[in-house]
Amino acid sequence: MPDQPTSYPGLPQSPPPSPLGHFPQPPPPAPLRVVVADDNPVVRAGLTALLSGRADIEVAAEASDGREAWEAAQRHRPDVVLLDVRMPGVDGISALPYLVQICPVVMLTYSRESEIVQEALRRGAGGYLVHGEFTADQLVAAVRDIKEGRAHFTPTAAGALLEQLRQAQPQQAARGGVDRLPDDLGNANAHAGGLPTASRVNAYAENLSQVQPDVGQSSSGWTGGRPAAVDRSRFQLSVREAEIMDLIASGMTNQQIAATCFISEKTVKNHINRIFAKLHSTSRSEAAAKWLGTAPSDTARGLR
Incomplete structure (x- = not known):
């Protein structure tokens, strides 16, 4: 019969060693x-x-x-x-x-x-x-x-x-169309500067990927x-108001918006007042943040 470990009353007893050994948990990855x-x-x-x-x-x-x-x-x-x-x-x-x-x-x-x-x-x-x-x-x-x-x-x-990638590809220089396809079209070394060969098409696809x-x-x-766009339907802006809100978010002044939309600055101000009311905003920056989906209130609503 194997020897039993000696017990001393009043002293804390250590647990028996695990037969599988002790492996410390790895630290969580740094953020x-x-x-x-x-x-x-x-x-x-x-x-x-x-x-x-x-x-x-x-x-x-x-x-x-x-x-x-x-x-x-x-x-x-x-x-x-x-x-x-x-x-x-x-x-x-x-x-x-x-x-x-x-x-x-x-x-x-x-x-x-x-x-x-x-x-x-x-x-x-x-x-x-x-x-x-x-x-x-x-x-x-x-x-x-x-x-x-x-x-x-x-x-x-x-x-x-x-x-940009399309512009970088060699272009067909023929004018007025092509009477017939070349006999050796598709060969690996054919038409280096003309119609694209299979190898060049594959290389283009690889570059794009x-x-x-x-x-x-x-x-x-x-x-x-096509990634899903920010849901802006909840703001219920008209087509013109949405157009002006895009221009506000791009950093344009009222004068620039008026010139772009061919309307007066007073009309722009009237549109902006309605936009601010619908977006519950008091400034251009706050309205732009809500329109772009980056306002803190949007995050709190569960956009995270």
């Missing part, structure tokens, strides 16, 4: 750290509230222009920077080449011009998201994926990128090739 850069304080607050509500994401700092974003990135060494395009002082496009040397950067903006999208990509942006073309969950998925090197583009940016891998993939929430 993904983000810097949010936008000159609109309401938009910044909304993004911070949205992202901070996720257990695996931490907003390390906020910035109101490109210089502040660079200083914050130098100080905090984040995993991702969310960067607006148009900001006073140092704009996002100017700061972008310096920021990407520190960490991945995704443009998060209402600037949808194809030239700006293409310039942002040339300067190293890891993705381009246009306000109003994504949901809160899709934004969070994009932030997580950008950290891992997977690009994200909302439809407007994806369209600009696709156009590398720069635009997540558009249309349901695993990250971007379904059907």
